[in-house]
Amino acid sequence: MDVVPEDILERRLWVLAQLTNRLAQAGIRPILVGGTAVALYTAGSYFTADMDIVASNRRLAAQALQEMGFQPEGRHWVHQEWDIAVEIPDTDLAGDPKRVVQVELPDGSCVYCIGVEDLLIDRLNAAVHWRSLEDRRWAKELLKLHNRSLDREYLWSRAQQEGVLGLLNELQSEVSGTDEEDEVD
Amino acid sequence: MRKMKWTDIQSCRRVHLLDMMRREALKRLPRTRPRDPDEERALSQIVQTRWERWLASGKLVILEPRHWRLRLGSKSEEISR
Numbered sequence: 001m002d003v004v005p006e007d008i009l010e011r012r013l014w015v016l017a018q019l020t021n022r023l024a025q026a027g028i029r030p031i032l033v034g035g036t037a038v039a040l041y042t043a044g045s046y047f048t049a050d051m052d053i054v055a056s057n058r059r060l061a062a063q064a065l066q067e068m069g070f071q072p073e074g075r076h077w078v079h080q081e082w083d084i085a086v087e088i089p090d091t092d093l094a095g096d097p098k099r100v101v102q103v104e105l106p107d108g109s110c111v112y113c114i115g116v117e118d119l120l121i122d123r124l125n126a127a128v129h130w131r132s133l134e135d136r137r138w139a140k141e142l143l144k145l146h147n148r149s150l151d152r153e154y155l156w157s158r159a160q161q162e163g164v165l166g167l168l169n170e171l172q173s174e175v176s177g178t179d180e181e182d183e184v185d
Numbered sequence: 186m187r188k189m190k191w192t193d194i195q196s197c198r199r200v201h202l203l204d205m206m207r208r209e210a211l212k213r214l215p216r217t218r219p220r221d222p223d224e225e226r227a228l229s230q231i232v233q234t235r236w237e238r239w240l241a242s243g244k245l246v247i248l249e250p251r252h253w254r255l256r257l258g259s260k261s262e263e264i265s266r
Contacts, residue, residue: 010257043235043245104254115251133219141232149250 004082009044012036012051015068015084017109022064023055030055031093031100032113038123038138040103041116042145046138050076050085054093054114061088094118099151116146117155124164124171140171147175 005011019030032040035048055061062077065086070077077086093100095118104110114122120142126135143150159168220228239245246254 005257007257013255014257042232043239045232045235099251101251101253104248104252106256137220137225137228141229144229145233145236149247 007044008047008083009036009039011082012084013040013103013105013111015079015082015086016051016053016111017105017107018068019053019061019064020111021109022067023057023061026057026060028055028057028060029112030061031097032111033093033119033122034089037114037119038142040113041119041142042138045141050087052087052089054090055088056091058088058091094122096154099154115151116142116149117151117158120150120155120168121158121162121164124159124167125162128164128167136167136171139167140174143168143171144175144178 005014013032016030016032023030030053032051033054034052035046036051038046039048053061062072065077068079069081070079070084070086072078073085075087075089077088078084079086093114095114099115099117101113101115102110103113120139123135123139123142126132127139156165156168159165240247244256244258248254
């Protein structure tokens with residue numbers, strides 16, 4: 001018997017910690033990416049229907065999910081009882097593994113999450129190429145919340161490589177403006 | 186007013202999600218319609234407040250920039266694994 005967190009973000013992290021533990025024996029480190037990573041970096045403010053992870057060996061990750069009770073549904077692995085859908089969209093992290101954040105959970109287990117700089121690049125790309133205003137908004141939220149801890153040199157250099165530097169500068173300017181307004185208040 | 190059980194709503198949602206997964210339609214749909222600026226400011230304030238609450242309550246402890254500790258403290262339920 002286990003205590004399953006009721007909150008959806010916590011439940012996803014709890015499941016990911018179990019998967020991380022199982023895959024550690026095979027030397028595989030699953031990394032949280034996508035919307036659930038945005039949720040973690042915004043204290044659960046963002047909602048997404050599924051949990052995307054990157055794992056270097058998709059077959060072993062799928063096998064571990066199956067052992068945990070997940071069933072395949074299209075591209076997803078679904079656990080009916082826990083109400084969680086997992087997708088493994090890629091085997092390679094679109095970003096720097098050294099910038100991954102390790103998150104310890106109370107039972108000593110841990111999960112790994114894409115670095116906030118690389119997550120920002122993902123949202124900026126969606127904002128520019130899909131003209132997605134929601135992605136623009138969430139990129140701005142990430143920039144605002146994590147402005148002081150970002151590796152700015154890395155972020156700006158990647159933004160230039162990806163062709164999203166203009167939007168990054170625009171958002172930085174908006175965020176700086178907001179900070180000044182806050183200080184005046 | 187029509188009454189519905191929460192479990193029925195959850196069950197409908199689950200069926201809908203599973204259907205979307207089978208059709209491989211579960212991808213984010215880009216929103217291109219701008220939000221009202223006041224709405225956007227209010228939403229942003231909520232995000233900021235939630236983050237500050239996580240830090241102030243000790244739910245999230247940033248041990249090092251790339252090493253965090255998170256307490257899972259919401260209401261829980263017992264489910265057999």
